[in-house]
Amino acid sequence: DIQMTQSPSTLSASVGDRVTITCRARQSISSWLAWYQQKPGKAPKLLIYKASSLESGVPSRFSASGSGTEFTLTISSLQPDDFATYYCQQYNSYSLTFGGGTKVEIK
């Protein structure tokens, strides 16, 4: 399985802050990476697919980049609704794997 490592595991930020989350793959996954947002007690929600493509309906303050082994998710101006846990997921290999998650909490 391809191991996915996210950093940081927890991030404290304020409304209006620019926030960046990193996801690293143990081996190259080209651009086959998705990002999800999950709030407590809810299912994950797709934000980004193919490393940088914004899912329909997702606010434009979310953006992402990267290829190969290093990827980033950026929230340009953190809003109250954005406090949640974020996961990356690779779909390059036959066995799909997720990162361990990054919790974005209120500073």
Next chain:
Amino acid sequence: QVQLVQSGAEVKKPGASVKVSCKASGYTFTGYYMHWVRQAPGQGLEWMGWINPNSGGANYAQNFQGRVTMTRDTSITTAYMELSRLRSDDTAVYYCARGPSRVYCSGGSCYFDYWGQGTLVTVSS
């Protein structure tokens, strides 16, 4: 609109089996793979496998080989995930999640564009 509605919470004893259902609506059920993902309490997400609702073919994650069976009933657009020989560490929320059109995927592997609401399975003696 696409909807995935899962069956209700279950409590099982160690060694038993559980079968979770996922009723799909709002799209052509046989046109999109259905995946299952689980999340233990306070933990991250773990992919379990997928089923092709058109053919019935399935691919299971190695961690679940021999214990999981994914099936579907196209007449009622419902996918099922059955996990056997349950252990306490199988206590988790189980989600069904749709894979998008295959053109967006890397071969048979993909991301998930719609998710069910989750089914809590508690394994306890």
